[in-house]
Amino acid sequence: MKDGPDISRVAALIGDPGRANMLAALMSGKALTAGELAAEAGVSAQTASAHLQGLEAGRLISRARQGRHHYFKLASDDVAVVLEALMGLAAKTGQLRTRTGPRDAELRQARVCYNHLAGDMGVALFDAMVARGFLDVGPDRLALTAIGQEKITQLGIVLGGKSRAPLCRECLDWSERRSHLAGRLGRGILDHVYAQGWAERVEGTRAVRFTRHGDVAFRAAFGI
Amino acid sequence: MKDGPDISRVAALIGDPGRANMLAALMSGKALTAGELAAEAGVSAQTASAHLQGLEAGRLISRARQGRHHYFKLASDDVAVVLEALMGLAAKTGQLRTRTGPRDAELRQARVCYNHLAGDMGVALFDAMVARGFLDVGPDRLALTAIGQEKITQLGIVLGGKSRAPLCRECLDWSERRSHLAGRLGRGILDHVYAQGWAERVEGTRAVRFTRHGDVAFRAAFGI
DNA sequence: CGCACAGTTCGCCCCAAACCGAAGCATCCA
DNA sequence: TGGATGCTTCGGTTTGGGGCGAACTGTGCG
Structure with missing residues (x-):
């Protein structure tokens, strides 16, 4: 019945707007701090911290501690591939968020x-x-x-x-x-x-x- | 702040285990009925109906009515690409569900x-x-x-x-x-x-x- | 016509998870 | 050493959405 890898866990992680914004920000390839990602997602630091834990546990991002900063980046190119594919699909399904003008x-x-x-x-x-x-x-x-x-x-x-x-x-x-x-x-x-x-x-x-x-x-x- | 296509909506749709199972079943390329998909997802017919509506509204699947049956299939190859990418990623992050043998x-x-x-x-x-x-x-x-x-x-x-x-x-x-x-x-x-x-x-x-x-x-x- | 069947709609319950305030660590700097 | 900063943990509230039972719609069939 249940063939294949467990898609839904990964997708659910990306499925939250806040986390999706964080991941999108990390698409730049640049490592960002927890605070920057919190701002990007538009949530408080505590909330961001919880989200980042989840993403890390799900192996979508990796963490590097440097002093009192925690730098996050996408865990692998595969993650970027998924995000890229999602962006392409979302664009085609007309769920653009950009406002033409x-x-x-x-x-x-x-x-x-x-x-x-x-x-x-x-x-x-x-x-x-x-x-x-x-x-x-x-x-x-x-x-x-x-x-x-x-x-x-x-x-x-x-x-x-x-x-x-x-x-x-x-x-x-x-x-x-x-x-x-x-x-x-x-x-x-x-x-x-x-x-x-x-x-x-x-x-x-x-x-x-x-x-x-x-x-x-x-x-x-x-x-x- | 919020650039780009809205990834999270699409991802959230895939993020539910039931819907993910339905989509995985549709990866065969074959159109399946609502009942078959309900069984595949392991949920009741009502629940499946709601999920299928959501997936249709999100343009991930398309519906064809034939008599009293409703046949569903993936809306486009882009959807298959996303699912494939997700499967690949999920496999690498160790969330395997397949048993090699x-x-x-x-x-x-x-x-x-x-x-x-x-x-x-x-x-x-x-x-x-x-x-x-x-x-x-x-x-x-x-x-x-x-x-x-x-x-x-x-x-x-x-x-x-x-x-x-x-x-x-x-x-x-x-x-x-x-x-x-x-x-x-x-x-x-x-x-x-x-x-x-x-x-x-x-x-x-x-x-x-x-x-x-x-x-x-x-x-x-x-x-x- | 009446029954069976596929699917949907409605109403309601319930829980996972998202959220934040406050407090607690850890690190840096003066 | 004390204070500022970056991040996490804890506790408690709220809500979106998944779930099902029951009832409704529409199609097929004899």
Whole structure:
């Protein structure tokens, strides 16, 4: 009667909106702290803690303790595969949560993902940097090349050195389904964009609005 | 905050053990009635009805009314993809429910899917019939060609003509993830296999055991 | 027409689980 | 050492949803 693995346990874990939001946030590949995930899920710290325990027990996420922080990430690529499949299905069944409108288009075009650039712009930046040899991509690895380093200094981009975060990191873009640049470098570039006045955040959303001149300057700077 | 498609709704639908069992049963690709699904899920008819409504509303399954029966099947391949991904993940997280054993291998090799042949053998049969031009496959359509018809009569296979069931039908194979042959033709062929003494069902399971001679004869007959 | 059967609707019960306030650990920093 | 911070544990409340008995609808059949 009951063939096969026990699907329902796993699905039930994903089936709670709070936990689903946490997992979606972790789709970036980046490890997040319990507090960040609580905010993402829109619940209190206690509730988040309980949820995270459940997800950990269900082997959907793994935990790394660092000092007083607990960092969580997806336990394996299989989890990402499931989430990806679910997103695809949910999109097709018309359960979109995105509200089509001007704001949505803006978000799709350029938005912040924590502290770096995502959306069309983010992906284009990433692609261009790879194409021009500024970044060296490998399996599970991403490095800034010598000429990439040169370019960065030439542009006057400063990288926060204190943080333990990796310099470069791929981050899966939700709307594009492709990688964009995260890590200290990603953050540095976005800070630079702000500093140059090329773009600014739209109040109340995660959208980033480029000025006409800023758009041109940004593309020119990275050869997009 | 809440980007992307609403994963949790879909996942929650799969997250109930009863509904998960129903969906797993529908993974065969065959349409099942509400009663059959209720039995599969181990719940009463009323409860099953409610669950089926939910799954239908969530666009995970579709319903076809035929007389006083309601036939349900998976709404799309995307649903099957999600279920497959979940099975894979659940298997790796150690939530196995399958018991590995000799019976399992036999099932994978050849088994009945309601009244036709599934497993390795079923898929091989289907592929061979397509390759030899006995079957004509199209999008959402499957037809027996003239030379296919000739072959069938030559082999002395009789097709039940009373049933309203389609002559040919593709059926998604769970273990192989590829199509095999269902419909009246699929049934006729399996009956022929039994009649010729090429194989017989293993008591108490859905496995079909071919004799050494039967295996050779069957393959020869269809050019597998 | 009357009966049988498949499925649905209604009403109600009940419990697992989601939630938070408050308190308790553990770690970091000054 | 004391206070701030990040996270967990405990206790108690609430509710969404799964479950079934009973009654209703619709189809098939003789």
